[in-house]
Amino acid sequence: MKKFLPLFLCILITGCSNLLFHPEKEHIFTPARLNMPYEDLKIQTPDGIALNAWYIPAYCSEKTPCPSNGIILYLHGNAENISTHAFSVIWLVLHGYDLVALDYRGFGKSEGSVSLSGAETDIQTAIDYLLEKHPDKTLFVFGQSIGAALTVSAVAKYKHQDKIAGIIIDSAFAKARRIAREKIAQFWLLWLFQYPLSFLVPENNAEGNIARITIPKLFLTTEDDQIVPPHHTRELYAKAVQPKELEIIETGGHIRALNNEAGKNAFLNFLKKNNPSE
Numbered sequence: 001m002k003k004f005l006p007l008f009l010c011i012l013i014t015g016c017s018n019l020l021f022h023p024e025k026e027h028i029f030t031p032a033r034l035n036m037p038y039e040d041l042k043i044q045t046p047d048g049i050a051l052n053a054w055y056i057p058a059y060c061s062e063k064t065p066c067p068s069n070g071i072i073l074y075l076h077g078n079a080e081n082i083s084t085h086a087f088s089v090i091w092l093v094l095h096g097y098d099l100v101a102l103d104y105r106g107f108g109k110s111e112g113s114v115s116l117s118g119a120e121t122d123i124q125t126a127i128d129y130l131l132e133k134h135p136d137k138t139l140f141v142f143g144q145s146i147g148a149a150l151t152v153s154a155v156a157k158y159k160h161q162d163k164i165a166g167i168i169i170d171s172a173f174a175k176a177r178r179i180a181r182e183k184i185a186q187f188w189l190l191w192l193f194q195y196p197l198s199f200l201v202p203e204n205n206a207e208g209n210i211a212r213i214t215i216p217k218l219f220l221t222t223e224d225d226q227i228v229p230p231h232h233t234r235e236l237y238a239k240a241v242q243p244k245e246l247e248i249i250e251t252g253g254h255i256r257a258l259n260n261e262a263g264k265n266a267f268l269n270f271l272k273k274n275n276p277s278e
Helices: 002-014 082-088 090-095 116-133 146-156 176-184 191-198 206-212 231-239 261-273
Strands: 039-044 050-056 070-075 097-102 139-144 166-170 217-222 244-249
Touching: 039 116, 050 082, 050 116, 070 116, 070 146, 082 090, 082 097, 090 097, 097 116, 116 139, 116 146, 139 146, 146 166, 146 206, 166 261, 206 231, 217 231, 217 261, 231 244, 244 261
Parallel strands: 070 097, 070 139, 139 166, 166 217, 217 244
Antiparallel strands: 039 050, 050 097
16 A cells, blocks of 8 residues: 555645556567567557557467467556566467557557557557458457556447457456545545545546447456455446456456456457357
8 A cells, every 4th residue: 555655645746647657668578588479560650659569479389370369459557568467468379369469658669658548549559450450360459457447448439349359358447536536545644635636647437438338348357456446347347238248256466367267267268259260
């Protein structure tokens, strides 16, 4: 809890515009560290920002090239960059899926400065890029934490969401300002200021956008998530339209549902069920 105090003092004093994001520019690892092939992608946004992403193809130890079941666009959380997030989900390539890990503007080797609206544009641009470059491959979009909330907002506003096979929403907050109020309220010194301070946080209203997504949706979280409590996922699921699925794992913590076999099976079953190529 103490690690949040400087952030909210920063809001109190200056109204920090980038409270929600904590990017790092340096890459710690690359897939080459695991002897896995990958490609650095450069994706140009409509507003002239060059984004960086990794394209990690499906991996088969005995087949070259490895047949692909489709592409998963992976959207990470609010800190660091793809080099510290992608390795927790790289196991997906062993199940026959190409993995594309995107860094939003301001993260890693992507240009620009961080912002919620900019990140939504980045996601939509990456979707456009993948649909154009790989028109014959099934596309899924998978977001974790703030990446999950951004997935909801970006896909809800995307004009061609019917071209996406499905989305996976892992540990999303329902609203940015709501999670900000919850965190501020944990400090007795700031409790009375939770509402005014929360309005200094840029809004991302996943709860207000989720009903606009008509394609298949899988919601994931854990009961003991202390960063984004599971009631956020339940609220999003309740307001989502069919088709939708919910998997809540008892223990594990924030964005750790896929560390559990039940969570992993729910994910893989969702992909298979909504993949016309399988």
